Amino acid sequence: MKILGKEIISSSKYLNFVATKFINKNNEESTWYSAERNNGGKTVIVAAVFDDKLVITKEFRVPIGGYEWALPAGLVDENESVENTAKRELKEETNLELTEIVQITPFMTNSAGLTNEVVSIVFCYAKGEVDQSGNEQSEEIETFLMSKNEVKELMYDESKVFSAKAWLIFDKFVNQGW
Numbered sequence: 001m002k003i004l005g006k007e008i009i010s011s012s013k014y015l016n017f018v019a020t021k022f023i024n025k026n027n028e029e030s031t032w033y034s035a036e037r038n039n040g041g042k043t044v045i046v047a048a049v050f051d052d053k054l055v056i057t058k059e060f061r062v063p064i065g066g067y068e069w070a071l072p073a074g075l076v077d078e079n080e081s082v083e084n085t086a087k088r089e090l091k092e093e094t095n096l097e098l099t100e101i102v103q104i105t106p107f108m109t110n111s112a113g114l115t116n117e118v119v120s121i122v123f124c125y126a127k128g129e130v131d132q133s134g135n136e137q138s139e140e141i142e143t144f145l146m147s148k149n150e151v152k153e154l155m156y157d158e159s160k161v162f163s164a165k166a167w168l169i170f171d172k173f174v175n176q177g178w
Contacts (some may be wrong), residue, residue, distance in 0.1 A: 001025060012015035014038055014075070024164060034114055041116035042076035042107060044064045044085040048096065053145040054173045055126060056154070056166075060140040069154065072143075073119075086122035092177040094143045095131035098124050110165075119165065148174050 004021040011017070016036045024030045037043075048055040048071075061068045074089035076082065087098045102125070107118035130143045146154065152174045154160065155167065162170075 004029065011038075017163075033118070033156060036116045039074065039075050039078065041110075041118050043073060043110070043117055043119045043120045044076060044082055044089060045070075045077055045165060045169075046090045046098070047121055047123045048072065048084045048090060048094075048098065049124075049173075049175075050096060050126045050128075050145050053147055054170070055090075055096060056144045056146050056151070056170075057093060058142045058144065068163055069160050070166040071100040071169060077094060082120045086124065088123075092127060092134040092136070093132075093139070094126075095134055096128040096143075098122075099127050100125045102130040105114060115152055120170070121165070147165050148177075 002023040004023065007019045009017045009019055014037065015143050016038060017036050017037050019035065020032045022030055023031060046055070049054075055072065057072055059068050059070060060066070065171040072090050072093040074085065074092070076085045077088075079087075082104055083101060086101070088100050090096050101122060103121075103123040105121045107120050112117050130145065132141060132143065135141050144150075151170050155162075155170050155174070
């Protein structure tokens with residue numbers, strides 16, 4: 001397989017819709033359509049614990065036309081570290097302050113067949129008072145501080161839509177602790 005080139009079909013502030021020409025395994029030219037983040041695809045998820053409770057978000061997501069249960073997250077700005085992105089996103093989305101980082105994962109693909117987006121998960125502790133005043137105009141986010149039992153109950157509520165990555169972190173929190 002060999003990439004021949006990319007063409008941006010449509011562009012916005014955060015995304016490009018791209019047609020990538022490539023030579024497939026049969027030595028034929030093909031086209032793959034994808035969405036690419038303008039920042040190189042880097043995102044961060046913040047898995048924060050506050051007083052033995054997991055910080056969980058319920059956010060309206062336009063592409064699914066409803067709410068997703070997840071964790072605070074966001075795009076890494078140009079020349080911004082993963083640590084600083086985690087601090088900024090936690091503050092913007094929940095008003096909480098990151099107090100201690102326990103682990104930072106390497107960047108991992110998110111949906112490699114659709115996008116160049118990669119994610120690093122920051123496991124940490126937080127303090128402060130929950131407030132949504134830092135949300136951007138396009139964001140509708142509600143924050144919950146949930147105990148292990150509350151997270152377990154949430155995970156098996158079939159009426160809810162979950163971020164796949166968040167669900168795995170919920171499971172880790174419930175079954176292995178922090």
